[in-house]
Amino acid sequence: MKRINPIIHFFFLAILAACSHQPEAQKYSYIDLSKFEDGIHHWNLYSRIRSTDRLDTADIIGIADNLLAYQNADGxxxxxxxxxxxxxPDSVINDLSERYRQSTYDNRNIFPQIEYLSAVxxxxGDEKYRAAAEKGFQYILNTEYPKGGWRGWDADVITFNDDVMTGIMNLLLDVKTNAPNYNWLQPDLRTKLLAAYERGLQVILxxxxxIKGVKTAWCQQHDFDTYAPVQGRAYEHPSVTARESCDIILFLMRIEQPDSAVVAAIESSVAWLEAAKITGYRYGNFPIExxxxxxxxxxxxxEFVPDSTARPVWARYYELExxxxxLxxxxxxxxxxxxxISFDRRVGYEWYGFWPEAVLKVYPDWKKR
Structure with missing residues (x-):
């Protein structure tokens, strides 16, 4: 058998050893994307631009770079x-009207980007992601109203639609409870964010x-000065709403060592949910061509049809009196x-739902705690 040249053998082993010690590609942990689903859903509904080429959900760097590419100058x-x-991104932005290029909390926006970039x-440890998240936090401070609270897309009012208030407040509560993703915040910025949180909490309460001396729940929109329920879009009447109220209650339940005002708000709103449930009707989807x-x-x-076996359901809106x-x-x-209701509005808006089930499920444990 022919022997291998010792010199060649030496270099072969050296190359093999060098290759075996090459650092592995950086692996990152998946970051939840669920808060982006509403915005992506609306993209699929209304955008004229279509692309089947998408980033892998585990590609957190690629997704974060996309977020950076679309961030506005205001943060x-x-x-x-x-x-x-x-x-x-330029082609996407150029396809949007001037208004739709503007920053907005509508459709659960801005606070998810801040959360994601902070996690990335x-x-x-790349500073560009921290800087973008910091600009996002500054946008929250800059858009807060003097008495506290934030507005949505459609009306100049305190807005609970689309998790505008609760999305921001849950983020600020994470800051308040020292969630690790926000340990980079400088003391001055953290202090301002905590002050915004306290003002926002008072606005919610x-x-x-x-109604007639009894605390119920919340409307979708409230006046910045009087805090009274007000009109949003034409079909969003002053009312008590189960959908948005559940998000508020779940936020309030996150507060550790709540004071008596927070406890009273939770107790009274849960009692309202129990009183507002609708029985004997089935609500849900059915297939069509x-x-x-x-x-x-x-x-x-x-459909919303009689069914004595159906689980309780709640309406989106309840009359104030x-x-x-x-509807x-x-x-x-x-x-x-x-x-x-027209087909388009029947399938495109949540007129009924089961949102309180999540609240009623965790309420007993919150009560004990």
């Missing part, structure tokens, strides 16, 4: 973007709707039958 972000799409910075729906298609409709559930046409006309 916020435009809404309804597919943050995982591999597209030229915590894993990789002042907005709780009282696929049909066009905005820039996509849809294959279901929704009588407490009766109601609304897009022009603001109040109706009481889901079939009076």
């Amino acid at each position: 916020g972000w435009p809404k309804n973007i597919d943050w995982l799409a591999k597209l030229a 910075y915590g894993q990789c 002042k907005c709780q709707v009282e 696929e049909r066009p729906y905005h820039e996509t298609t849809i294959d279901f409709d929704r 009588k407490g009766e559930p109601f 609304s046409l897009v022009d603001g006309t109040i109706v009481y039958d889901l079939n009076d």
Whole structure:
């Protein structure tokens, strides 16, 4: 058998050893993307730009770079973007109207980007992600109203729609409870954020709707000065709403060692949820032949029909005086039958739901705690 040249053998072993000691590609942990789902959903509904080439959900650096690419100079972000799409950001932005390029909390926006970028910075330590998150926090401070609270997209009012208030407040509560992702915050900025949190908490407590001396829950929108329930869009009437109120209650339940005002707000709003439940009706989707729906298609409709075996359901809106559930046409006309709502609005808006189930599930444990 022919022997290998010793010199060649030596260099072969050296190369093999060098290769074996090459550092492995950096591996990062997955970061939750669920808070981006609403914005991506609206992108799929309305965007004329389509791309099947998307980032892997585990590619946290690629996603973070996408967030940086779309961040506005004011520190916020435009809404309804597919943050995982591999597209030229300039082409996406240029396709938007001037208004839709602006920063907004609508459709659960801005606070998820801050959370995600802070988590990415915590894993990789790249300063550009920390700087972008800091700009996002500054946007929150800059858009807070003097008495506390934040507005949404459609009206200049305290806005609970789309988790505007609760999304921001949950983020600020993470800062208050020293969540590790925010240990990079400088003392001055942290102090300002905690002050904004305290003002926001007082706004939430002042907005709780009282009817005939009894505390109930919250409206979707409230006046910045009087804290009274007010009109949002034409079909968003002053009312008590189960959907947004549940998000508020769950936020309040996160507060450690709550004072008596917070405890009272939770107790009274949970009691209202119990009183507002609707029994004897089934609400849900049923299949239909696929049909066009905005820039996509849809294959279901929704029904609200008698069914003595159905689990309790709640309406989105309840009248302020009588407490009766109601719905609304897009022009603001109040109706009481889901079939009076157009197909587009029936499947495109949550008129009924099971949101209080999450609250009622954790309420006993909160009560004990």
